[in-house]
Structures are given as structure tokens and as C-alpha cells.
Amino acid sequence: MDWDKLRVFHAVxxxxxxxxxxxxxxLSQSAVSRQISALEESLNLPLFHRHARGLILTEQGELLYRTARDVFSKLAMTEALLTESRERAQGPLKITTTVAFGSLWLTPRIKDFLDLYPDIAVSLVLSDGELDLAMREADVAIRMTPPRQPDLVQRHLMTMKYTVFAAPDYVKAHGLPLTLADLDHHRIVVFGEDARVAPPLSNVNWLLDAGAPPDRPRRPVLEVNNIYGIYRAVKSGLGLGAMPDYMISAADDLIPVLPEIAGPTFDAYFVYPEELRHSKRITAFRDFLLEKIAEAY
Incomplete structure (x- = not known):
């Protein structure tokens, strides 16, 4: 197959x-269309269904696309490794992690990393879904669960727990609960049914049950689909909410509530593909993370 036509097919x-x-x-739209038609003619197969709303891959097109995507992802990885300097870390580094961890903990520290490594071009992809590192959707990930793919390298970063917080305005208006039973008389912000919790917890809304009579479950004042939303709601003074340790640095104006409560714990991992094991960019970012975590915890 002609390499240029395959490159155009992959882009389409x-x-x-x-x-x-x-x-x-x-390229012009007509030039792209001609390249695809020529590729289909050379294969004697249709690769796309043409519709007014766009293009849909045929079954044969899907097969070729999966192969082309794999080839181009490996080429991109090889190119990054070949261009990386022997003396210093440089080149692109795409990092993915959860929305809350990336927004509240990681992003404020990226400046320090770029000050140390100005030749690394960082891009952040914040998502509560998992990107496929093997397909180069990102170079490295900070995940709140261990990776399930066998071809990924993992490094344990830290163990964290949930702590209950309230805003000063809320405490001024409603006071602080002194016992678990006192939570019955307070507003509580929790995850909603549509939440994608990272990490997944067996009892995601444990604060509604802690110390509550089984026949009188607490009702939340608000349900939110992610932890960043809970953080913003608590910070606004709406109610109490349980948040992971990594939010403490961003929540320096919040007040801990019943700190003796044993909330759920979870582990964070630094994850990357096996073929990037010797990349200086990966090593530099891993060591930077471990140093920052040691400072914070």
C-alpha cells in the first residue's frame, strides 16, 4: 500500500x-478525496460509507484503520525516543489524570516542572475516564487504581484517605458537628447516581451512613457527579463534603470536620507503557512527582 495514501486514510x-x-x-478537500478513491481502487474495496452527515468506516475500513492507528502510534513513540537528547530530557510529554487531581494538585505544580525542564513540552488531558496508553492517547497517567493492562509499567505514588471538610461560612451558620450523630442535623454533599468516581469505592457515599440509624438514612443537600463538583459546592458554603487528601493543599481555607472519622483509602499510581521505560522525559516527570509528593505528605 502506498504510504502517502495510508497517511491520508488515517487522517480521514x-x-x-x-x-x-x-x-x-x-490539503484541499478534493485532493484528500482523490487519495482515498485511489486507495480504494488499489485495494478494490470500499473503505468508507459516504453520507451527507459525514463518513463511516466500512468493515474493511475498520480493519485497516486499527492497523494504521497502531502503526502511526508506534511511529510517534519511536520519533519521540529518537529525538530525545542524550544529555537532557526534551520533547513532548502528554500527561493524563483525573479532572480533580489534575486541576487541584497537578496543574499548580507544572510550573516548577517546566522551570526544571524547559525543553519538555507538556500537555495535560484531564478526564475521569481512562485513556489508552498503549495506543498513545497519552504518554503517562496518574491513576487512582492499579492499571489492568499487562504491558504497562506502574509505580505506586501514595496512599490517600477521605477527610470531611466544611467552609468557614457554613460553620459560622450551622456550627461544627462534634459527633457522628450530629451529622443528622447537617447538610451533606455527596456523589450522584451518574457519578464516575475515581477511584471507584464500594460505598461511595459513606458519609450518609456513618453513625446514622439504619432506619433513618440521611438525605443529601446536593448530589454531584464528580469530586471536583463536591469540592466547589463545599467551598461555596453549601454543606459538608468528604474529599481526598490531595485536595487539602487547594482547600487551605476549609475546616476539617470530625477528623477522627476513618474514611475510605485508595492508592495513586504513576503508569506508562513498557517501551517508554528508558525515556528521559518519563524519568524526569516521575522523579519530580515523587519529590513533590514527599514534600506534601
Whole structure:
């Protein structure tokens, strides 16, 4: 297969249209269309269903796309390794982690990392879903659960627990609960049914049950689908909420509530593909994380 045509096919499959692929490749829409038609003719197979709303891969197109995506991801990884300096870490580094951890803990520390390694171009992808590192959707991940893929390297970063917090305005208006039973008379912010909790917990809304009579469960004042939303609601003074340790640095104006409560614990991991084991960029970022964690905990 012609390499240039395969490159165009990959871009079209990624973009879903000739026009958008042309913008990525700096080619006209007609030039992209001609390349795809020529590739289909050489294979004697249709690769796309043409619709007014865009392009859909055929069964044969899906097969070729999976192979092309794998080839291009490996080429991108090889290119990054080849261009990395022997003397210093440099090149692109795409990092993914959860929305809350990335927003509240990691992003404020990225400046220090870039001050140390100005030749590394960092991009952050914050998502509560897991990106596929093996397919190079990101180079490294900070995850709140151990990786399930066997071809990923993992390094334990820290063990964290949940602590209950309240804003000063809330405490001024409602006081502080002194016992678990006192929680019956307080507003509590929890996860909602649509929450994608990272990490997943067996009893995600344990604060509603802690010390409560089985026949009189507490009712939350608000349900939110992620931990960052809980943080913002608590910070606004709406109610009490349980948050992980890593939020403490961002929640320096919040007041701990019943700190003796034993909330759920979970582990954070630094994860990356096996083929990046010897990358200086990966090593530099891993060591930076471990140093910052040692300072914070």
C-alpha cells in the first residue's frame, strides 16, 4: 500500500470527513478525496460509507484503520525516543489524570516542572475516564487504581484517605458537628447516581451512613457527579463534603470536620507503557512527582 495514501486514510478516519482531514494535512478537500478513491481502487474495496452527515468506516475500513492507528502510534513513540537528547530530557510529554487531581494538585505544580525542564513540552488531558496508553492517547497517567493492562509499567505514588471538610461560612451558620450523630442535623454533599468516581469505592457515599440509624438514612443537600463538583459546592458554603487528601493543599481555607472519622483509602499510581521505560522525559516527570509528593505528605 502506498504510504502517502495510508497517511491520508488515517487522517480521514480520525477526522470523520474529507474537509477536516484536509485541514489537518494542509490539503484541499478534493485532493484528500482523490487519495482515498485511489486507495480504494488499489485495494478494490470500499473503505468508507459516504453520507451527507459525514463518513463511516466500512468493515474493511475498520480493519485497516486499527492497523494504521497502531502503526502511526508506534511511529510517534519511536520519533519521540529518537529525538530525545542524550544529555537532557526534551520533547513532548502528554500527561493524563483525573479532572480533580489534575486541576487541584497537578496543574499548580507544572510550573516548577517546566522551570526544571524547559525543553519538555507538556500537555495535560484531564478526564475521569481512562485513556489508552498503549495506543498513545497519552504518554503517562496518574491513576487512582492499579492499571489492568499487562504491558504497562506502574509505580505506586501514595496512599490517600477521605477527610470531611466544611467552609468557614457554613460553620459560622450551622456550627461544627462534634459527633457522628450530629451529622443528622447537617447538610451533606455527596456523589450522584451518574457519578464516575475515581477511584471507584464500594460505598461511595459513606458519609450518609456513618453513625446514622439504619432506619433513618440521611438525605443529601446536593448530589454531584464528580469530586471536583463536591469540592466547589463545599467551598461555596453549601454543606459538608468528604474529599481526598490531595485536595487539602487547594482547600487551605476549609475546616476539617470530625477528623477522627476513618474514611475510605485508595492508592495513586504513576503508569506508562513498557517501551517508554528508558525515556528521559518519563524519568524526569516521575522523579519530580515523587519529590513533590514527599514534600506534601
Amino acid at each position: 478516519a480520525e477526522a470523520g470527513s474529507f474537509t477536516h482531514a484536509g485541514e489537518v494535512l494542509n
